[in-house]
Amino acid sequence: MLDFLPLRRRAALMAAGLGLWSWRGADASPLKRDEHVLPIPGLLCMDASGAAQADIAVWVYEDERRPGARSLFARYLGIDLDGLNGPQRALFETRARLFLKDSERGKRLTVVIDGAGSVALNPTDPAGRSTTRVTLPGTVWQGGAEPLRYAVVRPTAPSPADAATHRHGQGQLWPVAETGLSIVSDIDDTIKVSEVGNTRQLLRNTFLEAFQAVPGMAAWYRQMCSAAQQAVEPVGASAASVCCHYLSSSPLQLLPVLQRFIEEAGFPPGPLHLREATAWRSLLPGSADSESLKLGRLRQWLDDFPARRFVLIGDSGEADPEIYACIARQYPGQVAAIFIRDVTGEDAAAPRYAQVFEGVPRSRWHIIRDGHDGLAITEAGGLVTGLAP
Numbered sequence: 366m367l368d369f370l371p372l373r374r375r376a377a378l379m380a381a382g383l384g385l386w387s388w389r390g391a392d393a394s395p396l397k398r399d400e401h402v403l404p405i406p407g408l409l410c411m412d413a414s415g416a417a418q419a420d421i422a423v424w425v426y427e428d429e430r431r432p433g434a435r436s437l438f439a440r441y442l443g444i445d446l447d448g449l450n451g452p453q454r455a456l457f458e459t460r461a462r463l464f465l466k467d468s469e470r471g472k473r474l475t476v477v478i479d480g481a482g483s484v485a486l487n488p489t490d491p492a493g494r495s496t497t498r499v500t501l502p503g504t505v506w507q508g509g510a511e512p513l514r515y516a517v518v519r520p521t522a523p524s525p526a527d528a529a530t531h532r533h534g535q536g537q538l539w540p541v542a543e544t545g546l547s548i549v550s551d552i553d554d555t556i557k558v559s560e561v562g563n564t565r566q567l568l569r570n571t572f573l574e575a576f577q578a579v580p581g582m583a584a585w586y587r588q589m590c591s592a593a594q595q596a597v598e599p600v601g602a603s604a605a606s607v608c609c610h611y612l613s614s615s616p617l618q619l620l621p622v623l624q625r626f627i628e629e630a631g632f633p634p635g636p637l638h639l640r641e642a643t644a645w646r647s648l649l650p651g652s653a654d655s656e657s658l659k660l661g662r663l664r665q666w667l668d669d670f671p672a673r674r675f676v677l678i679g680d681s682g683e684a685d686p687e688i689y690a691c692i693a694r695q696y697p698g699q700v701a702a703i704f705i706r707d708v709t710g711e712d713a714a715a716p717r718y719a720q721v722f723e724g725v726p727r728s729r730w731h732i733i734r735d736g737h738d739g740l741a742i743t744e745a746g747g748l749v750t751g752l753a754p
Contacts, residue, residue: 404537405422405536405617407536407538416502417500418499423489425495426468428467442572456572470488475517478515508605513538539636541670545607545608547675551613551678551679553567554682555579587631588744610638612638613639618642660688677693678706681708690721701729703731705732
């Protein structure tokens, strides 16, 4: 069913085949009717002047229509379509479709933001991505935890009032208060069974099987959020004082199905921050890709929110322990705890952890098997209390 060949080698062998994006010219142009937009979750925060700041990011693409694209993608992954049963074939068709896209360069878009009117976005780059920093009236956020929503429209929409008929997707900006707790969680093998250490099984779990949640993790995350919110409510902190961020090196194309997984598995809502992967050869991240993404985002957040505390949750299958320990040493006053889910058979006494967590207080890091272990530790240690400013 899965004919394993390293994906990076297979990419070279199939270089004459299809890519995940193609350039469509250098000049900015309006969105065409057969082009689509994937809004990427972002954060919303207040600046010193009382205005709201946010980065609005989108991906613009066109569905791949060249004959044989799906079969070529299956060959690239080493998947024998003839060997799949009915449910597996249906799931592969659905998930493969997420990757069969041509990214669109130089596209001009406008967003209509609830309570703030319309904003023109920067043109998309060769990978179909556009990121635009926007300053909004402080009144767009009233202190709640619900995300601020915006609609992506073609610039030809006559007016914001008429934009509904020109919509190409709805995005979310998640508010983050100046103080409080941020729970930052990896996805693969942390809250979702992926088996990243086994490429053959990882591809099977990604394209052929229903996503499976790690036992107890959703209930543990909900408990942490509830306890943290109760800790800050007596001082009148906003609902956005407690936030969950899902930071993963999974490719951006999986955003819709991962959002659905998090919701259906009962995890607390929150923005997903995924890796840009606009070529088949980068479908599976290298260790440097994951490290760059996670270190970059974490440093940005801890710099932007110096009064917040952070709980970092990952697994032992890749470099989460090394990444989180590095952040804990750089920001010792902000990292409240680190949890590593063991998927490599290494307990807390393993030589790896003695080296990795050198300089990090032993009480700050924990090795767990699942969410039940995490829940027991946080309930016993009062880990999320004492957050009031």
